[in-house]
Amino acid sequence: MLYEWLAGYADQFQPFNLLNYITFRTGGALMTSMIIAFILGPRMINMLRAKQGKGQPIREDGPEGHIIAKAGTPTMGGLLILLSVLLSTLLWGDLRSPFLWTIVMVTAGYGAIGFYDDYLKVSRQSHKGFSGKIRLLLEVIIAAVAVYLLTTVFPQDPAGFKTGLAIPFLKDFTLNLGIFFIPFGCFVIVGASNAVNLTDGLDGLAIVPVMIACMSLAFIAYLVGNSVFSEYLGVPYVPGSAEICIFLGAIIGASLGFLWYNAPPAMVFMGDTGSLALGGALGTAAVAIKHEIVLAVIGGLFVLEAVSVIVQVASFKLTGKRVFRMAPIHHHYEKKGWAEPTIVIRFWIIAIILALIGLSTLKLR
Numbered sequence: 001m002l003y004e005w006l007a008g009y010a011d012q013f014q015p016f017n018l019l020n021y022i023t024f025r026t027g028g029a030l031m032t033s034m035i036i037a038f039i040l041g042p043r044m045i046n047m048l049r050a051k052q053g054k055g056q057p058i059r060e061d062g063p064e065g066h067i068i069a070k071a072g073t074p075t076m077g078g079l080l081i082l083l084s085v086l087l088s089t090l091l092w093g094d095l096r097s098p099f100l101w102t103i104v105m106v107t108a109g110y111g112a113i114g115f116y117d118d119y120l121k122v123s124r125q126s127h128k129g130f131s132g133k134i135r136l137l138l139e140v141i142i143a144a145v146a147v148y149l150l151t152t153v154f155p156q157d158p159a160g161f162k163t164g165l166a167i168p169f170l171k172d173f174t175l176n177l178g179i180f181f182i183p184f185g186c187f188v189i190v191g192a193s194n195a196v197n198l199t200d201g202l203d204g205l206a207i208v209p210v211m212i213a214c215m216s217l218a219f220i221a222y223l224v225g226n227s228v229f230s231e232y233l234g235v236p237y238v239p240g241s242a243e244i245c246i247f248l249g250a251i252i253g254a255s256l257g258f259l260w261y262n263a264p265p266a267m268v269f270m271g272d273t274g275s276l277a278l279g280g281a282l283g284t285a286a287v288a289i290k291h292e293i294v295l296a297v298i299g300g301l302f303v304l305e306a307v308s309v310i311v312q313v314a315s316f317k318l319t320g321k322r323v324f325r326m327a328p329i330h331h332h333y334e335k336k337g338w339a340e341p342t343i344v345i346r347f348w349i350i351a352i353i354l355a356l357i358g359l360s361t362l363k364l365r
Helices: 001-009 014-020 021-051 064-069 078-092 098-124 132-149 178-199 207-224 228-231 241-262 271-286 294-300 301-318 330-336 338-358
Strands: 162-167 174-176
Touching: 014 021, 014 078, 014 338, 021 064, 021 078, 021 241, 078 098, 078 241, 078 330, 098 178, 098 241, 098 271, 132 178, 132 271, 162 178, 162 241, 162 294, 178 271, 178 294, 178 301, 207 228, 207 271, 207 294, 207 301, 207 338, 241 271, 271 294, 294 301, 294 338, 301 330, 330 338
Parallel strands: none
Antiparallel strands: 162 174
C-alpha cells in the first residue's frame, strides 16, 4: 500500500525512494508486524481465555506433566500471528505482485482451516476436530490452486522452467516435471503445513524454527529474484519473487511478538490456526522460489517430527510395536525424562544447523 502510494513521489521527496528497496520494506514489515503482535497480544490472550474457558484440551496419554502444567492455556493464538502478518504485508508489500497474493491466499486459507479445527476441539473439549479427510482435501485444493498460479505468473519459461525442479548442488540445472509439478507442489505445501503442525507440541518449539526457516527462505528469495545474484550463484532466476521477502519478514516479526507470550511457560498456544498457516506459507514460498528440496533441509526439524509419526504408526500397524515411547519425537524425549526447555533449546540448535546446511547449497554448486 505504501509502495503504491508513495514510491512514485520519490523525485519530489527523496526519502520515499527507500520504498523501492526490498530490504527496506522487508525490515518495515518485520518491525510493523512485531509491534502489532506486542500491542494486541495481551488483549487477544485475555479474549481467548474468556471465550475458551478450559482452553486447549490436553492429551491424556501425553507426558504426565502436560496435563497439569498446560491445562487451561488458551489456543488459537495463531490469530495474533495472522492478523499481524496480513496487516503488515498489506502496508509494505507491492499489492500488484502475484507471488504476494498467492502466498497470502494459502496462509489465510490454511489459517481458516486450522481455526475451524481449533474451534471444534475447544467447543467439544476433545482432541478431534473435523474430519481429517475433509481437512486434507481442503488443504490439497488450496495448494493446487496456488501451484497452478505459481506456474502461470512467470514472464518466461526457459527449458520448462515453470514446472522445473531445481536440484541442490547442481548449477543451472532443473528437472522438468511437466504436469506432475502440480501434485509435487501440492505435496510440498501440504506436507510443510502438517509437519509444522506436528512440531507444535511444546512451548516455543515450533515458532523459532519457523522464524529460522523464514529468514533462510527470505534470503534465498532475495537472491533468486535478482538476475545478477542468481546468475552468479547458478540458481534459477525467478523475476518478481523477491517480493516474497516482505511476507516472510512479516512472519518473522509477528513470530517474535508471539514468542514473547508463547515462551515457557506459554500464556497462549498458536493452535492449528497458526501452525497450519505458517507451514503452508513456508511450503508456498519454497515452491515459488524453486527451492523445494532445500526447504526439506532447512526445515529438516519439521521433516523429522513428521517422519517420527509416520514410522510410529507404520510400525505399530505392521508389528504391533512402537519405535518411540511417544510420537512426535519431542514427546519421546519427554517420556525419557528430558526437561521441556532442554528439548526446545536443543531442537532450536538443530534447526539453526540445518538452516546453515541448506543455505550452503547456494554456493556449493
